[in-house]
Amino acid sequence: MKTSDYIADFMVEHGIRHCYGFQGTMIAHLVDSICRNKNLENHVCYNEQGAAFAAVGQAKVTGQVTFAYSTSGPGAANLISGIADAYYDSTPVIFITGQLNTYEYLNVPGIKQHGFQEMDVIDTVRPVVKYCEKVEDEHDLRRILEQAYYMATEGRKGPVLIDLPMDMQRMEIEPSQLPGFVPCENTDKTLDSDAIAEDIVKALHEAKRPVIALGNGVTKGDRATVLAMIDKLGVPVVTSMLGRDIMSYDHPLNFGFIGAGYGHRYANMIVHKKADLIISLGCSLCKRQTGMKTENFARNARIIRVDIDQHELDRKIHQNEDSYLGDCCSVIDALKNQSVSKLASEEWLQVCNDIRTELEDFDDSCDEREPNKVLELISDYTADAKVICCDVGQHQVWGAQSYKVRDDQRLLFSGGHGAMGFSLPAAIGAHYACDAPVVAIAGDGAIQMNIQELQWVYREQLPITIFVMNNRSLGLIQQQQDDIFDGRYYSSVAEGGYLTPDFCEIGKAYKLNSYKAKGREELEAVLKKLDLSKPNLVDVELDVKSRAYPKTFFGEEMHNQKPYMPEELLKSILAE
Secondary structure: OEHHHHHHHHHHHOOOOEEEEOOOHHHHHHHHHHHHOOOOEEEEOOOHHHHHHHHHHHHHHHOOOEEEEEOOOHHHHHHHHHHHHHHHOOOOEEEEEEEOOOOOOOOOOOOOOOOOOOOOHHHHHHHHOOEEEEOOOHHHHHHHHHHHHHHHHOOOOOOEEEEEEHHHHOOEOOHHHOOOOOOOOOOOOOOOHHHHHHHHHHHHHHOOOEEEEEOHHHHHOOHHHHHHHHHHHOOOEEEOHHHOOOOOOOOOOEEEEOOOOOOOHHHHHHHHHHOOEEEEEOOOOOHHHHOOOHHHOOOOOEEEEEEOOHHHHHOOOOOOEEEEEOOHHHHHHHHHOOOOOOOOOHHHHHHHHHHHHHHHHHHHOOHHHHHHHHHHHHHHOOOOOOEEEEOOOHHHHHHHHHOOOOOOOEEEOOOOOOOOOOHHHHHHHHHHHHOOOEEEEEEOOHHHHOHHHHHHHHHOOOOEEEEEEEOOOOHHHHHHHHHHOOOOOOOOOHHHOOOOOOHHHHHHHOOOEEEEEEHHHHHHHHHHHOOOOOOEEEEEEOOOOOOOOOEEOOOOOOOOEEOOOOHHHHHHHHHO
16 A cells, blocks of 8 residues: 555544645645545645644634645745644644655755755754654554654644655555554543542632633533533633633623733733632633733632643742642533532622623723724624634734624634734634634734635635725734834834735635725625625725724733723722
């Protein structure tokens, strides 16, 4: 059996159906095998970064392993941003890169390159993968594939990479004679989930103002189980940005997402100043969530943290903290089965609701909230979209704050890596995961990072609607330049050298249904006639001075966000 055919069969046997990549000399044998395999569907991107993010988007929706490939050298280099995104957001993807024939490279010290498009991919990606290995003997192929799959799914999920020389793709093998991968003896040090759940319930009984914080780790599990746990415990819930889609926007126990940059003001206030117990499940409580001075975070609260990664738990938040190495999804299932109910008092729930109402009213009264109202309008007309992919920039903030996520929707972000250009290819992969309409929300800067993938959308007639939030500037940079550089807008606006094209005309060039809208009235008229089952692009014109608020400045406590609350409002809330 040809080795490339064996690899294609391996993918099928492990539940993979969609393959993302771009053809090239050093990967041609594998692509040929993929395309001849009737159980695989090959999707051609127009830049390997698009393939990587498509695989990431599909994996983020399904939680299952996906697959992307590239040729050697520049093709492999183009994958790296997507690989890093998968690593930092714990997304399981197998990447395979083509490489020179094994007899072509010499590994002679001091020689940069022996063959055309040769590149040391393994050492390049090692910091951002869970496992990587080059195939140098065809008899190692089964073991390497099995080890890669195991590492992608074991413990905290993540990406793996196999570097596959061209001659290793065309060897003849006898699969039954290949040695497989045998994991080491079970080194699982996670604690018993029932015991963790019992400790959490005991702490909840003792607390007067408990809050549950749910993060990206929880999105890997079954949403119905999470919601059953939430409803049973009856405790106010906040999330991280990556956990925004765990529960519907209108769930009575949903009190927004925390964030020292742009989290919901009421969520930050409840967690940072009011709670006396925080149960953190799969939530890293990194500095983007707690603020730079972690010792100031929730000083009046006890924190109980459950995470599958001991390294996360080793990073202490403050002294009054207990940590458990455990599988959050298993712990949530155990909590759901505890013989308890409604562990938060009506008085505490009323305090949380009052804070939310007061601070939502304050934020809605601010002039800078117009883009948030635009996102709310978009969410009203895109209820049939199963996945919403936000890019990186101001629109990410507006989407996280104001898109009204429903029970059957997913809201995806490029979290830890924060890669501009994520939304469009991720939306493509997300569509293959759910086989339903998908929305991509991007800024005028981010959309141009992978705008070539509009051809993919047209070619396969994908039901993807792209909203370009177009303020003709790099908005977050503008805000930084206001705060730090006295309004010197170098490289962020037209006067500083940053220009944007006519996105509506670009959409038409790719034969998408393309529209322009300025203001909510024009936008609503467009939204009313949008057919989400077709490829669409909507150029939404915003003010060049659009801002993302509320915002916590560097060094400030996370509840102290601009625009600042009147002192009397702050005092009244702190007194509750």
